[in-house]
Amino acid sequence: MLNVFASGIFGVIVGDAAGVPYEFKERDSFQCDDMVGWGTHLLPPGTWSDDSSMTLATMESIVRRGRIDTADIMGNFDGWLSRAEFTPYDDVFDVGNATYKAICRYQQGTEPELCGGTGERDNGNGALMRILPLAFVNCSEKEIFAVCSLTHGHLISKLCCLYYVYVARNIMLGYNKVEALQFAWQKLADYCHDMPPEIQTVNGAWNWQRGEVQSSGYVIHTLQAALWCFYNTASYRECILTAVNLGDDTDTVAAVAGGLSGLYYCLNGKDESEQIPGEWIAKIARREYIVGLCNKFAALING
Template identity: 40%
Template sequence: MLNDVMSARLRGAVYGQAVGDALGVPFEFKSRDSFQCTDMIGNGTHYKPAGTWSDDTAMMLGTLDSLADTNGVVNADDMRGKFLAWARNGEYTPDGDVFDIGNTTSIALGSGKGQTGERDNGNGSLMRIIPLAFVDCSDDDIRAASAVTHAHEISASACVRFIHAARLLIAESDGWLSGTPAGDGKIVRARRIAAIDKACGIAGLENIRTAPRNQIRSGGFVLDTLRAAFWCLVTTDCYADCVRAAVNLGSDSDTTAAVAGALAGIVYGFDANPWAGEIRGANLLDQWIGKAVSSLPDWQPESAE
């Protein structure tokens, strides 16, 4: 069973991703600066009610559910089964409605083989990989989880870098979410910034803080999504601003905000998420979080490795 600290971080990450995803759904495929996301709305690109998450969060929940069923062990066949339950039956969705499934993911699930072409490096494995930051699995395990759908080295390596960075944020966040003595706010903020910058280094993004917005791509390429998510994290100071910045980059707005939101959920916590109460299917999120908390082995990252 996960300890209280890891449980809180997991809840922050799951809700952080789901909310970022849902904020971005109405604006997916829209050009940058042709819109402005300020709050949770409905309709838009996919004509969904406000607060509806997409394939990004559904597959992330499938990953989490698989880890819960296998006591934290990465089992590619079990994960594939969970993803098929989503794609065919609407599992892990608020209302059984499957939409926005990517081509590489669709082909991989239909054929039973992860895709290995250079053009198969979309962000479809990165968007669902965050639960692996909460279990003691190896880099090869992370690669295997990516390879269920995205088996090219670029995608697998991006997932490894992302999980290492997320684990650092978990490991160094002690005290961020539990409250601090009066007057220590500046110290906490400095620690948080230092940890985020270190995480960027682990992800291979040492200079991301100084990158101008017009150099941040927000399409479907996995490395663009990784870079954009961290850019949103390092250039903002709260959960809400991070995910709004991600959505407002345009193009693959839901996935960028989902990935950024998972990280921001770890950094700022569930209580800092102003839209947690507006997400559809919150009871389902709580159900899968609860199952994972009670089933995953107690573990916590110890270092910035």
């Protein structure tokens, strides 16, 4: 049985790996009903992508430094992109444009928290996909914004990350799905009184019909889709398969949804069948390393 921290992190990584073979495929042009391999990137089952690499890079920095150190986290991101650290097979096969440009700015001497693009077209999902570890630590909204800004500096990206962290924390407080989503939205509205209209479309997106849900790499679409999958399914497996079968940015939508679902069913699953399938975890590349890092992270958080 995974502890709550490992359930959240493996929730991200397993979802990521399930989606990797189907990335960029058009909705309803395929059917995903299990964790498989090959596909888009021609990689074996259990291979995770940049979503998980950057999540692990963030965790490793927090464990080693004992706190949030944005310069150190950015150094880990550089190690991932430049030297294939935090990867399953010593190879970087997937990186978003905004993230790539941000790390290049860092390599050229830009201050870490100023590296993320600030234009409206810089609102990809590359910060949202890696932000879950901050839900586990005692950090402020300012710190969440700072970690987001390492690669994505626009307010829309920062608010999406903040809302996601709020939802994850509500799950860990024992709220049900409706409460976790609605209470997080109220907290976000209290924090940001002048909410951008794009962000406002997130509220209630979990009640949409499937045809209304978009699953692109735009951070708003990714968040909407992940929340919809989380809310409208009754187990981790169902959540991930639902996310992947939306098509398009399959790995990231499944990773973002999987983080919440992994947490929720660890704490609220009536039996193990609702939690992350053991046979999926068994396929994950470098799972022993991930378990070890999760255990170190949990020890740090628990004092």
